[in-house]
Amino acid sequence: MPFIxxxxxxxxxxxxxxxxxxxxxxxxxxxxxxxxxxxxxMDEPLSELELSRxxxxxxxxxxxxxxxxxxxxxxDHFIPAxxxxxxLKPEFHTAYTPYQAEVSQGTLQYIYEYQTLICELTGMxxxxxxxxxxxTASAEAILMAVxxxxxxxxIIAGTLNPKYLAVIKAYTEGIGVKLEIIDNKDGVxxxxxxxxxxxxxxxxxxxxxxxxxxNLEDMFAIEEITHSSKKALLxxxxxxxxxxxxxxxxxxxxxxxxxEGQALGNAMNFGGPLxxxxxxxxxxxxxxxxxxVGATLDADGNRAYTLxxxxxxQHIRRAKATSNICSNDALCGLAATVxxxxxxxxxxxxxxxxxxxxxxxxxxxISKIDGFELAFEQPFFKEFAIKTPVSPAEIINKLEAKKxxxxxxxxxxxxxxxxLIAVTEKKSKEEMDELVSALMEVTND
Amino acid sequence: xxxxxxxxxxxxxxxxxLPKNDVTTSNGxxxxxxxxxTPFIPELSELDVLRHYTELGDKNHCIEKGFYPLGSCTMxxxxxxxxxxxxxxxxxxxxxxxxPDSAQGxxxxxxxxxxxxxxxxxxxxxxxxxxxxxxxxxxxxxVMRAYHQSKGNEKNEIILPDSxxxxxxxxxxxxGYKVVEIKSNEKGMVDIEDLRxxxxxKTAGFMLTNPNTLGIFESSFEEIAKIIHxxxxxxYMDGANFNALLGRVKxxxxxxxxxxxxxxxxxxxxxxxxxxxxxxxxxxxxxxKFLPIPMVNKNETEYFFDYSHEETSIGHLHTFFGNFAIxxxxxxxxxxxxAKGLERxxxxxxxxxxxxxxxxEDYYYIPHEEGCMHEFVASGKWQxxxxxxxxxxxxxxxLDKGFHAPTVYFPLIVKEAMMIEPTETExxxxxxxxxxxxxxxxxxxxENPEILHNSPLNTPIRRVDDTLAVRELNVRFPIEx
Numbered sequence: 027m028p029f030i031x032x033x034x035x036x037x038x039x040x041x042x043x044x045x046x047x048x049x050x051x052x053x054x055x056x057x058x059x060x061x062x063x064x065x066x067x068m069d070e071p072l073s074e075l076e077l078s079r080x081x082x083x084x085x086x087x088x089x090x091x092x093x094x095x096x097x098x099x100x101x102d103h104f105i106p107a108x109x110x111x112x113x114l115k116p117e118f119h120t121a122y123t124p125y126q127a128e129v130s131q132g133t134l135q136y137i138y139e140y141q142t143l144i145c146e147l148t149g150m151x152x153x154x155x156x157x158x159x160x161x162t163a164s165a166e167a168i169l170m171a172v173x174x175x176x177x178x179x180x181i182i183a184g185t186l187n188p189k190y191l192a193v194i195k196a197y198t199e200g201i202g203v204k205l206e207i208i209d210n211k212d213g214v215x216x217x218x219x220x221x222x223x224x225x226x227x228x229x230x231x232x233x234x235x236x237x238x239x240x241n242l243e244d245m246f247a248i249e250e251i252t253h254s255s256k257k258a259l260l261x262x263x264x265x266x267x268x269x270x271x272x273x274x275x276x277x278x279x280x281x282x283x284x285x286e287g288q289a290l291g292n293a294m295n296f297g298g299p300l301x302x303x304x305x306x307x308x309x310x311x312x313x314x315x316x317x318x319v320g321a322t323l324d325a326d327g328n329r330a331y332t333l334x335x336x337x338x339x340q341h342i343r344r345a346k347a348t349s350n351i352c353s354n355d356a357l358c359g360l361a362a363t364v365x366x367x368x369x370x371x372x373x374x375x376x377x378x379x380x381x382x383x384x385x386x387x388x389x390x391x392i393s394k395i396d397g398f399e400l401a402f403e404q405p406f407f408k409e410f411a412i413k414t415p416v417s418p419a420e421i422i423n424k425l426e427a428k429k430x431x432x433x434x435x436x437x438x439x440x441x442x443x444x445x446l447i448a449v450t451e452k453k454s455k456e457e458m459d460e461l462v463s464a465l466m467e468v469t470n471d
Numbered sequence: 472x473x474x475x476x477x478x479x480x481x482x483x484x485x486x487x488x489l490p491k492n493d494v495t496t497s498n499g500x501x502x503x504x505x506x507x508x509t510p511f512i513p514e515l516s517e518l519d520v521l522r523h524y525t526e527l528g529d530k531n532h533c534i535e536k537g538f539y540p541l542g543s544c545t546m547x548x549x550x551x552x553x554x555x556x557x558x559x560x561x562x563x564x565x566x567x568x569x570x571p572d573s574a575q576g577x578x579x580x581x582x583x584x585x586x587x588x589x590x591x592x593x594x595x596x597x598x599x600x601x602x603x604x605x606x607x608x609x610x611x612x613x614v615m616r617a618y619h620q621s622k623g624n625e626k627n628e629i630i631l632p633d634s635x636x637x638x639x640x641x642x643x644x645x646x647g648y649k650v651v652e653i654k655s656n657e658k659g660m661v662d663i664e665d666l667r668x669x670x671x672x673k674t675a676g677f678m679l680t681n682p683n684t685l686g687i688f689e690s691s692f693e694e695i696a697k698i699i700h701x702x703x704x705x706x707y708m709d710g711a712n713f714n715a716l717l718g719r720v721k722x723x724x725x726x727x728x729x730x731x732x733x734x735x736x737x738x739x740x741x742x743x744x745x746x747x748x749x750x751x752x753x754x755x756x757x758x759x760k761f762l763p764i765p766m767v768n769k770n771e772t773e774y775f776f777d778y779s780h781e782e783t784s785i786g787h788l789h790t791f792f793g794n795f796a797i798x799x800x801x802x803x804x805x806x807x808x809x810a811k812g813l814e815r816x817x818x819x820x821x822x823x824x825x826x827x828x829x830x831x832e833d834y835y836y837i838p839h840e841e842g843c844m845h846e847f848v849a850s851g852k853w854q855x856x857x858x859x860x861x862x863x864x865x866x867x868x869x870l871d872k873g874f875h876a877p878t879v880y881f882p883l884i885v886k887e888a889m890m891i892e893p894t895e896t897e898x899x900x901x902x903x904x905x906x907x908x909x910x911x912x913x914x915x916x917x918e919n920p921e922i923l924h925n926s927p928l929n930t931p932i933r934r935v936d937d938t939l940a941v942r943e944l945n946v947r948f949p950i951e952x
Contacts, residue, residue: 071809117528297567297791356745
């Protein structure tokens with residue numbers, strides 16, 4: 027069903043009023059050899075019922091109800107049912123980018139609220155309306171720093187999410203940005219190496235905390251090293267949930283803060299859609315990529331919202347825009363806004379506190395198993411790396427049969443025999459104990 | 472005016488429930504790393520939150536409320552079944568790091584969609600990784616770059632017409648190329664002589680929207696492709712307007728080398744107030760090896776993530792595999808329509824646009840009226856010249872009549888432009904209502920221009936002061952704590 031309203035009769039009538047006999051007369055501008063002579067070879071169309079059956083069949087080929095400890099940037103936090111009810115409202119779901127402010131105040135106001143919440147979480151002065159994901163937000167933050175400082179060296183912590191690094195490489199290749207990766211030492215940035223690398227050509231230092239291995243970076247020390255170079259900007263990638271417990275980036279004087287926002291009310295969806303948040307200090311306002319909503323007044327003097335500082339953007343500035351971004355992942359930002367509004371101060375704090383305490387419980391229990399130990403002696407938040415006596419790949423395969431996903435095998439990221447385990451508030455003690463028993467069995471096999 | 476969510480806060484109110492914490496371990500955060508000042512997060516009940524966002528929603532225009540003829544954006548109605556099916560927990564609980572053998576249903580969808588999109592456009596392969604149109608453009612330009620590097624071509628210029636979407640030149644810059652803009656001719660098409668003059672050995676490629684942003688198919692397309700291919704440049708198609716070609720023209724078979732699709736425009740995903748969308752790109756045979764990693768592939772027993780072209784690939788452009796849940800919707804849409812249904816999409820989109828154009832041509836200046844594809848550009852020039860009424864005034868008055876406004880002041884090559892795209896899902900009755908309103912507005916411009924200057928009058932708010940928004944920048948609600 028192509029969801030078309032007009033009947034054959036109406037189509038005929040319309041063609042007549044247009045002044046042509048048949049539809050193909052409207053295609054005379056297309057060279058006829060370009061037009062397909064036959065129907066394109068595709069599956070026969072399915073009815074709604076057939077489609078639902080097909081999806082049910084496909085669904086049975088997935089395992090999505092495992093006792094999972096997967097993280098690595100995407101986390102299974104609890105999502106209140108009301109979130110989905112709000113984002114499905116057609117007024118949000120079937121509207122376009124709010125270019126006509128007078129009939130888009132709903133979208134504009136929630137983005138303003140979103141920006142405020144991101145500013146509260148990060149301690150920054152200004153947030154944009156969102157980016158595609160954490161990876162592209164980190165690439166855009168580096169480009170922002172390069173533009174602002176007119177320096178071309180970007181220093182990146184080797185403990186950054188490797189997927190982010192891969193995207194940064196793709197975004198900065200061929201445009202004269204020099205990337206310097208700092209090795210990790212005991213699971214955190216090697217501060218001595220960082221000190222030796224920061225110089226007057228440095229545009230920025232990008233560090234993630236908690237880092238990809240789960241460890242907390244010493245942001246105060248990193249800030250001091252970064253800002254020892256007069257112009258260099260400190261960019262930090264953060265887990266928004268962690269900001270309930272961990273220092274706000276303002277406390278360690280970060281210049282640009284970004285992160286993956288999925289954990290705030292968005293399902294994992296096999297890794298997309300996600301959304302990136304990006305916030306900064308008022309000094310950097312005009313270098314920000316993407317949309318920004320501002321409060322203003324309407325002709326009657328009432329409070330109103332509108333897209334602002336548009337002179338930075340592609341539809342105005344074209345080749346000189348701060349970014350090419352147009353559509354972002356707005357609805358995911360709405361989910362985050364609604365999620366935070368529902369959870370409130372206490373709810374968000376509990377999510378962070380429970381995730382952290384449970385992660386520490388599990389880390390302690392796993393460390394008690396012979397052959398398993400925490401890979402690093404570093405403080406962590408909700409994710410930690412474990413050294414395993416047998417290869418993580420083997421553990422993962424064996425546990426999958428029991429519908430347990432024990433974590434991410436870090437071998438593919440250059441860390442042999444390390445398993446990265448993430449815990450959220452959703453994990454019960456029972457589920458964690460199940461993992462511990464299963465790990466014990468693996469080593470006893 | 473609706474108070475912000477922050478002004479509705481009542482200390483101690485709760486809108487959530489979580490199970491009790493069943494461990495007693497400490498959170499392990501050393502004092503040094505502990506946050507000093509807690510963020511202000513408002514406290515509301517679930518009902519408070521629902522009322523708040525319902526009230527905000529009421530202030531939005533949306534497709535389900537009414538006609539949304541926003542040119543270039545393809546604001547069609549999208550099937551509800553998509554929303555139900557993508558919410559199946561067996562898909563939306565999938566984690567990107569789980570073993571692909573436990574996500575075979577998802578991989579099958581991705582594999583099938585790659586093929587369906589390739590089949591519809593005549594390309595050899597499609598990556599689903601880019602998550603928006605502009606992201607797709609960037610991916611396409613990176614592929615171009617990789618191609619030229621592999622051949623040792625020293626090229627640094629991309630040519631595009633002055634009618635291009637703003638994202639095109641912005642993506643060119645982001646990809647490290649220089650923009651060479653050429654003028655469109657009086658018919659709104661690429662000026663072949665201008666193109667010839669601009670093309671040289673430095674030309675890496677040409678970006679073209681086809682049908683172009685005036686809604687016209689570039690009929691001298693063959694010549695354009697020949698000029699670009701003669702210097703080993705590549706032809707990039709901005710697929711924002713692919714809705715016009717569905718089932719009829721395969722860009723990959725008529726000389727384009729790369730194209731991005733806007734799945735959120737063409738294939739069954741509502742725009743969500745600004746995304747999430749999806750912007751896959753299709754490429755021809757010689758460019759396959761440059762596509763982002765991973766692709767989804769299939770052997771005798773299973774679907775898998777294919778990294779085999781890692782050496783030549785442009786790498787990763789997204790944290791994972793793109794917007795899976797949006798790609799899923801496109802898959803469902805294509806399966807439900809089939810080839811014939813997709814042909815009917817383009818047929819009805821084209822008829823609807825031509826119908827409005829013919830009905831308005833006596834009332835508004837139509838600069839290129841020889842027949843359009845799925846959209847057309849009208850101009851408020853007559854109203855501006857005769858009555859001092861601008862296209863902005865007209866657009867705001869359209870809001871008063873219960874419709875969304877067309878895209879205005881774009882493309883830049885038409886003065887006082889109004890780009891109108893009705894889409895295939897709208898009925899003749901709706902189009903007639905819109906046409907009647909537009910004619911009424913043309914009369915108002917003549918008889919009572921004041922009403923247009925003052926419009927909108929019936930919307931939730933009156934015209935906003937954009938200058939004030941920049942001058943007194945206020946981008947976050949002030950919270951004192």
